[in-house]
Amino acid sequence: MLSLRVSFWAVLVSLPLGLFIAHALARWEFPGKQVLNGIVHLPLILPPVVTGYLLLMTFGRKGTVGYYLDQWFGIVFAFRWTGAAMAAAVMAFPLMVRAMRLAIEAVDPKLEQASATLGASKPWVWLTVTLPMILPGVIAGCILAFAKAMGEFGATITFVSNIPGQTRTLPSAIYSFMQVPGGEAQAARLVWVAIVIAMAALLLSEWVSRVVARRISGQ
Amino acid sequence: MTLSVSLQHRFPGITLDVRFDAPLGVTALFGRSGSGKTTVVNAVAGLLRPDQGRITLGDRVLLDTARGNFLPPHKRRIGYVFQDARLFPHLTVRQNLLYGCWFAPKGRAGAAFDQVVDLLGIAPLLDRRPGRLSGGEKSRVALGRALLSDPDLLLMDEPLAALDEARKSEILPYLERLRDTVALPILYVSHSPAEVARLATTVVMLEAGQVSRAGPADEVLADPVSARGFGPREAGAVLNLRVGATDPDGLTRLETGGGALWLSLPGVAEGTALRLRILARDVMLARQQPEAISALNVLDGTVREISEQDGEVLVRLAVGEAALLAQITLRSARLLELEPGMRVFAVVKSVAVAPGTAGAGAGAGTVI
Secondary structure: OHHHHHHHHHHHHHHHHHHHHHHHHHHOOOOOHHHHHHHHHHHHHOOHHHHHHHHHHHHOOOOOOHHHHHHHHOOOOOOOHHHHHHHHHHHHHHHHHHHHHHHHHHOOHHHHHHHHHOOOOHHHHHHHHHHHHHHHHHHHHHHHHHHHHHHOOHHHHHHHOOOOOOOOOHHHHHHHHHHOOOOHHHHHHHHHHHHHHHHHHHHHHHHHHHHHHHHHOOO | OOEEEEEEEEEOOEEEEEEEEEOOEEEEEEOOOOOOHHHHHHHHHOOOOOOEEEEEEOOEEEEEHHHOEEOOHHHOOEEEEOOOOOOOOOOOHHHHHHHHHHOOOOOOOOOOHHHHHHHHOOHHHOOOOHHHOOHHHHHHHHHHHHHHOOOOEEEEEOOOOOOOHHHHHHHHHHHHHHHHHOOOEEEEEEOOHHHHHHHOOEEEEEEOOEEEEEEEHHHHHOOHHHHHHHOOOOOEEEEEEEEEEEOOOOEEEEEOOOOEEEEEOOOOOOOOEEEEEEEHHHEEEEOOOOOOOOOOOEEEEEEEEEEEEOOEEEEEEEEOOEEEEEEEEHHHHHHHOOOOOOEEEEEEOOOEEEEOOOOOOOEOOOOO
């Protein structure tokens, strides 16, 4: 159940940032746009162990950022469940941004213009027109990210290790049982849990996006 | 309340430089595609920031580039009816209509919801979603949505262009009712002479980014030079007349000041104001009162202006207070020895009728 908590927080915390970056990539022209795009997508291409190593170097207790977080605020990510959530979020981020960016690009700016002529200021245009229109994409992005976070292994084990009750997520638990003689039965039990959760997430996302898509297509 | 527009904007290929006023009533912005009509409307709405210009609506300044003023679109209180309707697909018709009300300042008595719904005949559609509406229904809902945002000005960018003839004639009466019931300036973009003739109180003609002619509709439409802008088959004058008595044989009298027009107008009450459009190619000229002729509608007039181009001659006549336009060949003009000030008789072959006020249904009456 640690995995559910890790994935839930990973998705929740990266959602606002993901929406913002997806919006920036879809709509704005600014210098360094391609660089930002590259950085966002990097975890998708890099070996997960490399991502985990970079996280450890940055947010570890002796890391460039982690050292000050620890000294000034007493916040530590490495070898904690929050660190696992962070690793999962970083790994899932590209998938989330991609889905949302496609959704935002599909919104007709003419509808937003129409909204503005009816008296809606920019934040209201976004809330009443853009957001409802991109909702299926946002939901799809979240579910994808959630599934990815559930399955994240490489970066997690590198960054926060595999501490029972602390950072032992579902995949690392399965891995651990496989290392112990006679642990196959317990591993199989967890495998079934993983399959059920994944399947439920998939069905849920299909259903939600079908309902939302029907609503916003104006039928 | 008057809209005053003055703006310059440079595009690749065309430079827009226009200046005009739009008083209460319908001001038709007429011109070919690419003459800059939509750009003007977008600049008025605030969707486009022109290089230079000043736009005022009553005593409110919407844009003044000299002083660096630019009011963003949502603060302009302008109802924009787009060519493609642009209804919000995720909202019902009712929610679409009420969308502007959420943002209208409180305390202003806006147009009443029921009144607008009634005016546009959209009550049966309220709980439906835009995806299932026909083109004509969408146009009416878009119109209602703009009206209910309680605007100080209505912009309509060819609201009928995407519709077939049947749908157009479904919407036009609503637009006429709107013109006659709402005390707003309406800027109406069109490239259809028939629409302009039917709706406009003021006409602004655009040619290649410049205003080529502007003024009251009946004057501009009866001007031979600007009438050419409508094309040879569409040039024609507009007459505003009052319906007189109906004879037992079914023909109704309309007095013009240069004789009576007799039209078949079933169901139109005496005293109704009517707008008639008489195409220039439907008017024949004679130097003497024609006798023993089947045409009933012969008006007594005076030649005011003769304009020749490509072998076609357009003649503007004064008929009482009103103006009439006749199209004849160069040879006929020579045979008749027409010149300004000469008395002529105009034989009117056909008249298109549109009601000048709400009430009567629209129709085209053809009378020989």
